Amino acid sequence: IAPGHDAPLDELRSLAAEGRRHIASLQSRYVEETSVRTLRIKHNGMLGYFVEMPAREGERFVRPETDSPFIHRQTMANAVRFTTAELSDLAQRIASAGQEAEARQAALLAELAEAARAEARALQAMAEAIAGIDVLAGLAALAETRDFVRPLMSEAPVFHVEGGRHPVVEAALRARGEPFTGNDCRLGGEGEGHLWLVTGPNMAGKSTFLRQNALIVLLAQMGSFVPARAAEIGIVDRLFSRVGAADDIARGRSTFMVEMVETAAILNQASARSFVILDEIGRGTATFDGLSIAWATVEHLHDTLRARTLFATHYHELTGLTARLPGLRAVSMAVKEWRGTLVFLHEVGPGAADRSYGLQVARLAGLPPPVLRRAGAILKELEAQGGPAAMRRLVEELPLFAFAAAQGGEAPPVDGHPVLARLRALEPDTLSPREAQELIYALVALAREEM
Template identity: 60%
Template sequence: IEVTANHHAVMTGSDGAKARFIHRQTMANAMRFTTTELAELETKIANAADRALNIELAAFDALTAEAVGEAEKIRAGADALAVLDVSAALALLSESEAWCRPVVDSSLAFEIAGGRHPVVEQALRRSGDGPFVANDCDLSPEGSAKNGAIWLLTGPNMGGKSTFLRQNALIAILAQTGSFVPATSAHIGVVDRLFSRVGASDDLARGRSTFMVEMVETAAILNQAGERALVILDEIGRGTATFDGLSIAWAAVEYLHEKNRCRAIFATHFHEMTSLAGKLARLSNVTMRVKEWENDVVFLHEVGKGAADRSYGVQVARLAGLPEAVVDRAKEVLHQLEEGEVSGKTNRLVDDLPLFSVAVKREASKPVKSDVLGAALGEINPDEMTPREALEALYRLKGLAGT
């Protein structure tokens, strides 16, 4: 209780007031007092917080004990809700995205018609970049063959090879979880293992390079894949020298065909490997189609039979925004390297390529029409010009010449 200095006598003027009001503090213009009742109330409030906490802890312990006693029922209910949640979500997605019911049996079939990548399809729709291009995939045994097929997939960078690989792996997983799949139709023989080697990752902390990680993962696939496995391999051998990488990729495909005898899709930029189709009965060449239009490349994102003969890496570099001088220089080097490869002079090409030619090239000046410059010269009569007029005419001609 706080009172002004003028009224403090009310609190201290009598024995009864002194017994009731206990002086606590004196300030310049006021005095503060408390009472026995207020002190008791303060103690009750302080103790109430502790009692409330104890009551809350006791209630929580009782609730926990009761929940533990019903743990099995709660777990069963959570599992049922999880199944219901996933089933409802997949059903809604299947209905809205026109997914189909796959046929899953004990055969070695893998026949997908109009397959799509569900995530990329949604991303394209949201960004407004156009519809997703659906593609077929058939790795089923052909004719009297007892084992599934291998597709050797070639094509340009940004052509859609990695998306095609991933979408078929996702379709296999969705089908065996009991879901509808993003395709027009699907017939899949049970896949006991799904192996994939896609992308690149370093493990520098453990002293493993990108190529080392790639080889370790490839070794695991070749050592474990059986005839019921589905193997997805993306550009094996790209992390080392060209001939080393080509040799490893070549041998890996032969091993998949002869030893593992599994269904597989093998994407590569080593176009030399397409000749394996004539030697391995279950291997087929497929490619991502492109269309060249006015020195540019249009990616169709369609998978068709055949083999690509180019990777269009320079065109992709141009799309990525590399300086025109770098792109032009790359075209020159590529042309000379290709000529050297055909003529067998590849080893001498490095000495024949001029160094730093990109630095000495200058942008060509725009040509000036000769008739414009000639007309300007024809209008000049040197005998009638003053020195000032002659100098102005010279600057004007220099401007027309563009120098």
């Protein structure tokens, strides 16, 4: 209970917390009233609190005829000890102040609880109203400060968003002083597909694109403005998401099993009014098994459910379905290669990605160069021959240490390597320590240029 609400409680708290100050205040008053400058209030285990003054000063207060508040307690060789009714009362109150304060506070809280209980309906209605105002004020502030737009809600099964953004990722980038690249998304409507097949390399932004559009649906239907330049959203009956990878050890489910259970829930419950995002269906099993499941899932979503769907995948074979599924559109995340480095543009454009750039992403992640060269050689062989038969031949025929050159070519013959040429031309006995050190740095730089 806050100070100032109840005077008796404040006094008890003050006594409990500042007992010494109250005793000192009483002592000062007694000194002033008696003119005995050496008067002191002391404490011991036998008498408790008592007033002590020199014997020559205290004799006049010991006499019975003296009209004095001091009650004689003890005479000593050089001092006389007294008590007073006021001091006894103060000592008693200090001793019990803590317990009394707790009891007083409990009684006041009980009264408050009873008063609140009598107004429970009104308080609950007020709390709900304040909560609603708080949410709406927060959404309004968000819309104003983050440049959100009011979506047009309609009965048509469409999802048309211009310059859509992910509000959380955008906030994180803004904190670092970096911009977020907005993207359009048009599902449903005349001449538009209701299912987008999103391809592109890892780290290009496929999952972010899926999530941001799901969040736009959620924000729009809860009455909020949305992070976009413009938006028209047909009412959604359910929002389904199959994104990310995680197992369920407690239930004995592998990552792939969890993925299939969640996919099954979507395919069994979604309707033409639903909004679905699916990320990398089928990646947790054998290549052709996963491709088959993803293929059939796309067909079911397109032909049977007809839900507005964003389907991210690395199975580029699925993009061929656009030729026979009229509501399917292939889009991709734009990337550029610049001086051997992969640059992610985070832009969604029409058409399928030409490849997944897995080796380039692996290089960015820091895989060792020998592993990357070996992976490049295997990839070339698989792309050249294709199919499971090629995989078996590759395992049998490709030499374990046949490292290909990094980035676009075969490894140069060892005999012609420029580092070896420099080494052969050396006369080690003629080098000074300084020259030897400079040569080592030069050879290291040359070797790095050749990688």
